[in-house]
Amino acid sequence: MNEIALLVAATLAAGTPLALAGLGLLVNERAGVVNLGAEGMMAIAAVTGFAAAYLTGSDWLGFAAGAAAGAAAASIFGWLALWLYTNQYATGLALSLFGAGFSAFVGTGYVGKNLERTTISGIPGLRDLPLLGPALFRQHAMVYLSIALMAAIAWFFYRTRAGLVLRSVGEAPDSAHALGYPVRRIRMAAVLAGGALCGVSGAYLSIIYAPMWVEGMIAGRGWIALALTVFATWRPARVLLGAYLFGGVTMLQLHLQGMGVQVPLQFMSMLPYLSTVVVLVVISRDPLWIRLNMPASLGKTFHPGS
Amino acid sequence: MQGRSWIQNLTLAVVVAFGLAACAKSEPPKPAAPAPAPVAxxxxxxxxxxxxxxxxxxxxxxxxxxxxxxxxxxxxxxxxxxxxxxxxxxxxxxxxxxxxxxxxxxxxxxxxxxxxxxxxxxxxxxxxxxxxxxxxxxxxxxxxxxxxRFYEDAYLAGVLAGAVTKSNIIGFVGSFPIPEVLRNINAFTLGARSVNPKVKTKVVWISAWFDPSKETEAAQSLINQGADVLLQNTDSTAVLQTAEKNGKFAFGWDSDMSAFAPKAHLASCALNWGPYYVKAVGDVLDKTWKVENTKWGVKEGLTEFVKVNDSVPPAAKAKLDEAKAFLVANPGAVYRGPIKDNTGKEVLAAGVVGDDKFKGEMNFYVEGVEGKVPAGK
Structure with a gap:
């Protein structure tokens, strides 16, 4: 029983970076922008966040620096894709490749550096509950913040006027433009929010999860987060569940190995993408399904006044 | 259309020719120049x-x-x-x-x-x-x-692990199931069981030499299943840091990693290449260089077991010293029969020391390691 509790705990920790990045990408995809640069933004944020945490000794300043770096990288993408009308997919890919190289370049001085770590205390009172304590209440604060963030984003999308405007920009930018909404600025705000959250995710990996900086440490998690938004059919709660599912699969595979059961690691690392393709096939077969779920203008360049 | 592609081809050919000429120009004279005075x-x-x-x-x-x-x-x-x-x-x-x-x-x-x-x-x-x-x-x-002989360090780590483990479960984070890594897993287990026959080794493979997040996850997973001393054949400090976070023990690998986990760090399996590099360069300077296959271990000081934690009890330290003395007296004798694999089959008869072929083609777990070696390399 205790092993299962610990497996749940490890799953929460492993799913959190995916959830943070996935929620960020969800925000900018709901506004109609696909940013394939997640992997690059996370890498840049991971090294920036690590450097800030290393130099100041504060994890939270590290997260702030990571968010700022992610948003800064996203602003390059936003400027190119929204104001210079470049193709979103190509621009995002370029950002991913750029981020991988740039982070390695600026991060050479931080390879092999050690962050002073304090043990994670969790939630006082609840952390000592039998089973539930070790399973749920001994995590880093960022784990709980990501759950709160999911709730906040869901509330924003479906309960606020601003959320409605953001979604309408993603569904019908021309109509939103005709109604007088500044489509490009709204999209830019969404892109920046997405970049900042990807940045927090990258910083979580380098400051809390690993905790160290090394080139290539994002190791495909940005791509998994991108797949996650599709897997979740663009719903906040499902992004969170999907993140725990993908995180849980990894941990379960390692756990089974420890028990002496062999599962091919390569198959497991393929699973998130495979399941995303399955979801895509399922929702794409039905025109109504796809209309209900996918932001209608996703990935399309918007020219105001055309 | 026809003409333009012809011109394009010509331009390309000229560019390539210039490129080749540039390469060719820079290469031959250089190696030729220092050749007359090899070690002036x-x-x-x-x-x-x-x-x-x-x-x-x-x-x-x-x-x-x-x-x-x-x-x-x-x-x-x-x-x-x-x-x-x-x-x-x-x-x-x-x-x-x-x-x-x-x-x-x-x-x-x-x-x-x-x-x-x-x-x-x-x-x-x-x-x-x-x-x-x-x-x-x-x-x-x-x-x-x-x-x-890296496995000699793994054996010494095993001796210490066997002496300090309370759960009698020790863990190993592996990279790829190749003979080099299997030698270390088996040596770690043999070392542990030489002082504590109740020890079991759990192994988790991550298919990478260097992936701190995966190493962290694998180490956490081993700790969750009761392992309280960990060794890794991966290259980052993540396993050590995960042990520190969980109040367990682990070892540094390849170099002194004591700074990364003051409490968890039992010792480091360090590699000291200096003496070999000094000897090899000396061979060239003295013109005594000849073709050899050098394999150095604890005796020659290439594999060094360093920075044993002060918290290690004296009894465990004594066992460690004993094992060290044994390896200095019998280089490479970690694999000395009788050794059984974990299905109970005898792989080395009593008194036989595993030769290079035995070590080079190792593809089994010794008795005490749980699970099966993953198929395929």
Missing amino acids: KAEPLKVGFIYVGPVGDAGWTYAHDLGRKAVEAKYGDKVKTSFVEKVAEGPDAERVIRDLVAQGNKVIFATSFGFGDSMEKVAKDHPEVYFEHATGFKTAPNLRNYEG
């Missing part, structure tokens, strides 16, 4: 190193670079060393090695298994240069190999 006294012997990782990795490459510095310290201005870091195994390596030769290096150390083919090719073209390949097996008149 006035000119320092140039020694080049190629590394697979960054020198700041706190592990494998870092340890090699300390060895390079030992050469500089020993021979002073008689030598001039240089290195190229983060060289990918494969075609890139050959280009880098040729480049080092072109720069006048007379001794070249390649510090990863995957550089072997490239070394062999360049060695054939440059008989005047001495090539040294770490963990390799190919030889030529000017190419030889050197390696550590």
Whole structure:
């Protein structure tokens, strides 16, 4: 029983970076922008966040620096894709490749550096509950913040006027433009929010999860987060569940190995993408399904006044 | 249309020709120039190193670079060393090695298994240069190999692990199921069971040499299943740091990693390449260089078990010293029969010491390791 509790705990920790990045990408995809640069933004944020945490000794300043770096990288993408009308997919890919190289370049001085770590205390009172304590209440604060963030984003999308405007920009930018909404600025705000959250995710990996900086440490998690938004059919709660599912699969595979059961690691690392393709096939077969779920203008360049 | 593509072809041909001419111009004179005076006294012997990782990795490459510095310290201005870091195994390596030769290096150390083919090719073209390949097996008149008996360190780690474990479960984070790594898992287990026959080893593979997040997850997963002492054959400090976070024990690998986990760090399985590099460069300086396959271990000081934690109880320390003395007296004798694999089959009869073939082709777990060796390499 205790092993299962610990497996749940490890799953929460492993799913959190995916959830943070996935929620960020969800925000900018709901506004109609696909940013394939997640992997690059996370890498840049991971090294920036690590450097800030290393130099100041504060994890939270590290997260702030990571968010700022992610948003800064996203602003390059936003400027190119929204104001210079470049193709979103190509621009995002370029950002991913750029981020991988740039982070390695600026991060050479931080390879092999050690962050002073304090043990994670969790939630006082609840952390000592039998089973539930070790399973749920001994995590880093960022784990709980990501759950709160999911709730906040869901509330924003479906309960606020601003959320409605953001979604309408993603569904019908021309109509939103005709109604007088500044489509490009709204999209830019969404892109920046997405970049900042990807940045927090990258910083979580380098400051809390690993905790160290090394080139290539994002190791495909940005791509998994991108797949996650599709897997979740663009719903906040499902992004969170999907993140725990993908995180849980990894941990379960390692756990089974420890028990002496062999599962091919390569198959497991393929699973998130495979399941995303399955979801895509399922929702794409039905025109109504796809209309209900996918932001209608996703990935399309918007020219105001055309 | 026709005309333009013809012009394009011509332009391309001219560009390529210029490119080739430029390459050809820069290459031949350089190796030719230093050849007449191979080891002239006035000119320092140039020694080049190629590394697979960054020198700041706190592990494998870092340890090699300390060895390079030992050469500089020993021979002073008689030598001039240089290195190229983060060289990918494969075609890139050959280009880098040729480049080092072109720069006048007379001794070249390649510090990863995957550089072997490239070394062999360049060695054939440059008989005047001495090539040294770490963990390799190919030889030529000017190419030889050197390696550590790394598993001796893993055995010593096992002795300590067996002495301090409370759960009698120890864990190993593996990279790829190749003989080199299996030797370490088995040596770790044999060491532990030599002092505590109740010990069981759990193994988790992560299919990477260097992926801190995966290493963290694997270590956490082993700890969750009751392992309280961990060893890894991966290159980052993540396993050690995960043990520290959980109040368990672990070891440094490849170099002294005590700074990363003051409480969890039982000791480090460090590699001290310095003495070998000093000897190899000395061979060239004294003109006594000959083709050999060097395998050094605890006795020669290539594998060093360093920074044993002060918290280790004296009884465990005594057992460690005993094991060390045994390895110094019997180099390579970690694999001495009777040894059974974990299905109960005898793989080494009583009194027989495993030879290079036995160690080189190892593909089983010894008794005490749980699970099966994953299929496929």
